[in-house]
Amino acid sequence: MADDDNAIAGFTMLAHGTFHTYELSIPIFIVIWLDVFDVSAAVLGTVIGLGYGLIGVGAVPSGILADRFGSRTLIVASVVGMAGGFFLLSLAPNVYVLALAIMLWGMAASIYHPAGLSLISRCATERGTVFAYHGVGGNVGTALGPLVAALLLVFLDWQWVVRLLALPAIPVVLFGSRISFDEAIEPSSTDGGNDSFDLRSVLSQSRLLFTAGFTLAFVVVLLYGTYYRGLLTFLPDMIADLPLFEPISLYGRTAEPAQYVYTGLLMVGILGQYTGGRVTDHVRTEYALLAALAALSALAFVFLPSSTLGVAPFLVVCALLGFTLYATAPIYQVVIAERADETVHGLSYGFTYLGMFGIGSAGAALAGALLTYFDAPVLLGVLGAIAAAAALLCVVLLRRA
Template identity: 50%
Template sequence: MNGNDRSIVGLTMLAHGLVHTYELSIPIFVSIWLVEFDVIRLVGLEVGVTGATLGLIVTAGYGLFGLGALPGGVLADRVGSRPLIGACLFGMSGSFLLLAVAPGLVTVTLALLVWGAAASVYHPAGLTLISNGVEERGTGFAYHGIAGNLGIGFGPLATALLLLVLGWSTVAAALAVPAVLAGVYAVRAEFDETAAADADADARGDTGVASLAEFRSASRTLFAGAFVVVFAVVMCSGLYYRGVLTFLPNLLADLPGFEPIPLSALLPGVVAGGDRTLNPERYFYAGLLLVGVVGQYAGGKLTDRLRPEYGLVAVFTALAVLAATFLSVADAGLGPLFVVGALLGITLFAAQPMYQATVADYTPAGTRGLSYGYTYLGVFGIGAAGGAIAGAVLTYADADALFAVLAAIAVGGVGLTLFLVRGPDGARATEV
């Protein structure tokens, strides 16, 4: 890669890793907030804190993360990627600083909303920047994906390690620092955003949408065809993803073998803040996310070798089986739980390159950018409801019911993808 490529890829890797660091550190804080806060006080009203109420709060932030993808894509075309990436990084830093001083869940909610709005613009801006500015585009996308997965795994791990010695508010403040430093770099870095755009008109990320009327027309065209089924498939993926991850640390904490371990027992003679403990569930959660790197790689390789719909049928089937057996396997001991946890992490993230390729297969090139905007809306926006669903089920039923719901979502994904497999080949845009 040339110098311009390296500058762009370096920035997008940094920003992508941080977006997912914050995204998946939130569930670790959820397990703390369930204990830390008893009620939500707003304008004289008091509402008890349960998994259901906290699920709604987290869903609000995650929902904006997805809902902002469409306007983020439009803004990326209008004002360029650099200012949006800078705003994303500074906004995420500010949201975690607000989280650090939150006296209650109302402020926590506001902080998560700020985070969701700020983070939402990253994916359309970052992907547009790589498409338009990087000559070795494939390599740029590869490094970009790797950085995202590293953030997915190491972000929660870093959060868990910091919580060994610091309170959650201090940890939130510490996590705000990398984003503000990255924001300064985004503003100061020198690169040409359109260096690779002149040779390839499609690389400019043009969705063919220049007005509200064209946006409506292109959207109607997309959803009049097989893309409506693809959109339902990615929604299933997003609902399962958020539904299983939002309360996973809290669920694991109740399993045998995940009892808190006093730091004094591990580090005798070392003062570690009195009653501070090591919480094994946080490290299991981080490890599950780390093995997702394997899933991303395997999913991408399989997508190059077979129709992605076949891969998605296999992935959704595996996710249904894993949801149906997760708790019974967990009761069999830590060894089997580690195996099923690793399989869950690999399978969960293997879906991503497969549905991304499926979107490309079922959409014309002229509306590809708009198609991916809707994809992120489905995965991260509508999919965010998975957190609220999980919170409600855990509050009014139990973990068995939650995993049954997750299995049903995965079975729905199997059915929808089989519909694509059995549909006419002409529905696939790349074959027209």
């Protein structure tokens, strides 16, 4: 890759990894928080859903700022804010402060994806390849963050584990302040070249952005986000309820094998992210997205039944689920880039992550409610139906392309 591509890939890989370290470590603590704060899965799912939802709510203004002023400063500010939110989380004495800390984290986290993805889509020469590396960086954080948290919980109280997880922000900030790359930002043609920040120009850009093709892609991402959040938020808890993975005693403390199955599933996602990004350089993206969503639907339906066949078949299904879940991300990111003008890529990803993390965060509350009032098979059946609906919309997207 070119020097700028290498710099952009390295910077965004580190920042993306930090984002997902925080995002996917939260489910590791859910089993503990249910007991410590004495709340139901429905209540805790709603609390966590609020924090995750703010990632989407803040994505649109973050995307606008990325289009106007560039991405580097925004990415650094996002990482610092996420670390601060996690440190506050470690001080939570009750579920109300817990909610406040997660919401503060979500506000800071909302900045990253519109800024990082618009930087890649606007400035990278080999866009699909840089998206692939960006995805790998995210999944390194996705896998290592929860794994480190699970290992540390064997020896430390959860508050200290959360504090230690705030430390990865330091090297990201240092690296981001030292590297150099060309990030030229040109005024959008949709507002007559006026570089002022005003609501009229944003509305004008938004109207031009939401073509039929982009709108369909937006709804597909929204449904995928609901599936993603609904599955991952309580996944360690669902695995822990299986007879195959009962808690064990280790060094005088209780260890949860389910947490390591969960982190292993996420680790396989590293290969999925890379593969999904490279596929977009060689295969029509709509076909790739359709295949991924259809597979996610099928895997939701067979997830629990596979556990009755033994540990090995269940772990194979977990690996396939982790691979496909994260292979989908770089594919839809390129689908979005193909349907948005370069001058509004930041805004396009802002709306995308409003759907993915904002509206999609309802998946956490949905999962908590279904687990509280029904059971895990009902939750997975609903998620499978959601992925199937997204796959059907991909068929429509193909016909309109």
